[in-house]
Amino acid sequence: MAPIKVIIIDDEHLARKRLANLIDEVSEFKLLSQCSNGEQAIKEIEDLKPDLIFLDIEMKDMTGFDVLEKLTMEILPTIIFVTAYDNYAIKAFDSFAFDYLLKPFKDQRFFESVSKVIEQIRLKKRQSSDNLIQLLATIEQRENKLKDTHALQSIPIKLGNKISFLKIKDIKYITASGYYAEIYSEEKKHLIRRSLANLILEINNDNFIRIHRSTIINLEYMYEIINSSFGEMDVKMKDGKLFRISKSYKKDFSKKLNI
Numbered sequence: 001m002a003p004i005k006v007i008i009i010d011d012e013h014l015a016r017k018r019l020a021n022l023i024d025e026v027s028e029f030k031l032l033s034q035c036s037n038g039e040q041a042i043k044e045i046e047d048l049k050p051d052l053i054f055l056d057i058e059m060k061d062m063t064g065f066d067v068l069e070k071l072t073m074e075i076l077p078t079i080i081f082v083t084a085y086d087n088y089a090i091k092a093f094d095s096f097a098f099d100y101l102l103k104p105f106k107d108q109r110f111f112e113s114v115s116k117v118i119e120q121i122r123l124k125k126r127q128s129s130d131n132l133i134q135l136l137a138t139i140e141q142r143e144n145k146l147k148d149t150h151a152l153q154s155i156p157i158k159l160g161n162k163i164s165f166l167k168i169k170d171i172k173y174i175t176a177s178g179y180y181a182e183i184y185s186e187e188k189k190h191l192i193r194r195s196l197a198n199l200i201l202e203i204n205n206d207n208f209i210r211i212h213r214s215t216i217i218n219l220e221y222m223y224e225i226i227n228s229s230f231g232e233m234d235v236k237m238k239d240g241k242l243f244r245i246s247k248s249y250k251k252d253f254s255k256k257l258n259i
Contacts, residue, residue: 003030004121007048009041009067010034010056010082015103019054019082022110028118038062042070050077051121054101057083058197060213060248078117084179084195103179155183155202157190166190168203172221172237176214184241211235211253212246225259 016034035041057064081100154165170185183190207219226234233245
């Protein structure tokens with residue numbers, strides 16, 4: 001039988017490398033391409049027409065959902081989402097029979113997933129655009145519902161057998177650390193297993209803005225903005241911490257501050 005054509009889409013080099021090594025162990029698979037951003041992924045999917053894609057949800061230039069929305073194909077490849085989301089989105093994937101690998105996943109989970117996918121592809125049960133549209137609509141509805149709820153006043157922080165509550169207004173900035181988020185307050189650093197994408201939605205506070213894939217800041221603790229001669233923009237916080245504003249977030253940041 002013809003090999004199952006595969007594309008990996010993930011902006012993290014190590015994540016792509018690990019998936020490529022695992023795919024190499026599956027005799028039914030033929031890896032066509034590895035994409036490090038959404039724009040490249042759209043072109044490769046349209047040109048190479050893979051049977052299966054491993055799709056990261058949160059990338060620097062766009063989300064995995066954005067990639068899928070921009071595809072013009074009537075019949076989509078089978079999709080295995082590779083995601084750090086651990087709440088509402090997972091339920092949506094379950095509802096529409098899209099498979100997913102929740103980072104950090106074990107090798108066994110990968111092989112369980114591809115075993116089901118191989119059977120699905122061999123039976124020609126490809127995923128239709130209508131099914132994708134339903135999935136994206138469900139994701140959007142759940143995100144909007146989350147945005148419309150009252151903003152959190154505090155975040156529960158678990159430490160050992162105790163749970164403390166950190167007030168939102170006391171958070172200076174939040175940075176990504178692997179699959180965790182480091183939350184910095186006036187007193188100390190807190191580590192929680194949550195993605196920045198989820199945190200910015202849950203906080204739902206106008207003072208908080210994402211300036212980088214790995215950084216959220218509280219504007220109340222911002223001291224100054226520094227423009228370099230190379231068109232780069234940095235934010236200096238009141239405690240002296242310096243953060244780079246990435247190009248993909250610069251426009252929204254400038255608009256929010258009217259600069």
